[in-house]
Amino acid sequence: xxxxxxxxxxxxxxxxxxxxxxxxxxxxxxxxxxxxxxxxxxxxxxxxxxxxxxxxxxxxxxxxxxxxxxxxxxxxxxxxxxxxxxxxxxxxxxxxxxxxxxxxxxxxxxxxxxxxxxxxxxxxxxxxxxxxxxxxxxxxxxxxxxxxxxxxxxxxxxxxxxxxxxxxxxxxxxxxxxxxxxxxxxxxxxxxxxxxxxxxxxxxxxxxxxxxxxxxxxxxxxxxxxxxxxxxxxxxxxxxxxxxxxxxxxxxxxxxxxxxxxxxxxxxxxxxxxxxxxxxxxxxxxxxxxxxxxxxxxxxxxxxxxxxxxxxxxxxxxxxxxxxxxxxxxxxxxxxxxxxxxxxxxxxxxxxxxxxxxxxxxxxxxx
Ligand code: PEP
Ligand code: MN
Numbered sequence: 001x002x003x004x005x006x007x008x009x010x011x012x013x014x015x016x017x018x019x020x021x022x023x024x025x026x027x028x029x030x031x032x033x034x035x036x037x038x039x040x041x042x043x044x045x046x047x048x049x050x051x052x053x054x055x056x057x058x059x060x061x062x063x064x065x066x067x068x069x070x071x072x073x074x075x076x077x078x079x080x081x082x083x084x085x086x087x088x089x090x091x092x093x094x095x096x097x098x099x100x101x102x103x104x105x106x107x108x109x110x111x112x113x114x115x116x117x118x119x120x121x122x123x124x125x126x127x128x129x130x131x132x133x134x135x136x137x138x139x140x141x142x143x144x145x146x147x148x149x150x151x152x153x154x155x156x157x158x159x160x161x162x163x164x165x166x167x168x169x170x171x172x173x174x175x176x177x178x179x180x181x182x183x184x185x186x187x188x189x190x191x192x193x194x195x196x197x198x199x200x201x202x203x204x205x206x207x208x209x210x211x212x213x214x215x216x217x218x219x220x221x222x223x224x225x226x227x228x229x230x231x232x233x234x235x236x237x238x239x240x241x242x243x244x245x246x247x248x249x250x251x252x253x254x255x256x257x258x259x260x261x262x263x264x265x266x267x268x269x270x271x272x273x274x275x276x277x278x279x280x281x282x283x284x285x286x287x288x289x290x291x292x293x294x295x296x297x298x299x300x301x302x303x304x305x306x307x308x309x310x311x312x313x314x315x316x317x318x319x320x321x322x323x324x325x326x327x328x329x330x331x332x333x334x335x336x337x338x339x340x341x342x343x344x345x346x347x348x349x350x351x352x353x354x355x356x357x358x359x360x361x362x363x364x365x366x367x
Pocket of ligand 1: 106132136187188189190211241276
């Protein structure tokens with residue numbers, strides 16, 4: 001349940017409205033004020049308010065309206081916001097109708113490597129540059145990333161070619177420093193339920209690329225997004241990167257069903273990472289094309305100037321030439337499907353049409 005307050009209402013502890021909400025939400029409930037654009041809201045767990053309390057709330061002079069949301073991920077839900085969220089990252093708009101390609105190496109390794117990757121990404125027609133400097137590695141003996149100096153190298157490379165950059169942050173304390181350098185922050189699969197980190201990126205002032213936990217349900221994923229939204233950060237991009245499967249042929253199994261499904265559940269844009277989903281260079285192109293045909297708002301792609309020499313994830317990293325081919329094929333699939341109503345990429349959700357029929361898309365290649 002979302003309680004929208006009238007403009008100018010004081011929500012300070014001890015204020016009348018805070019006391020009323022605390023009393024109706026019951027003991028133990030986490031009551032949080034959310035700033036949502038120009039609105040001030042309170043989210044209460046659904047079902048916690050009796051009919052009489054609801055009437056009391058609705059009649060209170062400080063309350064503008066009360067919205068009943070039937071799903072636990074309230075701010076993320078289509079029921080709360082029917083209009084799709086378009087996330088601005090630098091000069092790029094994610095969710096605006098044109099697929100956005102974010103490409104670059106798994107890890108930032110050196111100035112030479114990230115500069116070469118940045119130029120290759122730019123020349124291939126990528127819209128953003130990715131690169132990890134804080135790496136969540138399964139083994140403590142694997143390359144851990146260059147840390148903050150790596151983020152600096154990434155930011156410089158992005159600026160040199162005019163592409164906004166996205167990079168992972170793993171610790172809440174490092175969020176402000178990374179947010180100063182990067183255009184968007186990535187929360188990795190292993191950290192999807194690191195709640196202090198979610199709150200910290202929610203307060204960062206930067207758009208957040210939230211990867212799905214490799215064993216997380218869609219509801220858990222949307223509730224992780226809710227943590228970020230509840231901090232007043234409206235710009236969350238969901239990234240499906242494969243979930244764990246019984247089959248060892250691929251690194252993970254790519255859940256493409258989530259793309260049209262999420263368009264019915266949430267207003268947030270969805271991108272696909274076929275690199276971690278498959279773990280194999282040769283499968284990145286076909287799954288990228290399939291993701292765009294399913295209506296994804298973009299792709300996160302591992303591309304390395306010399307994939308076989310990569311410090312991490314070389315086997316799933318494509319070459320610059322493969323990225324050129326991928327960008328062209330994705331554009332062809334998108335334009336072939338974008339005029340076709342009823343095609344696989346079009347989902348009617350809450351009276352809204354997702355992805356292909358949305359207008360106003362502008363993804364400017366910078367330069
Ligand atoms: C990555 O993008 O390099 C990464 C570590 O991804 P994930 O969190 O999906 O494993
Ligand atoms: Mn990787």
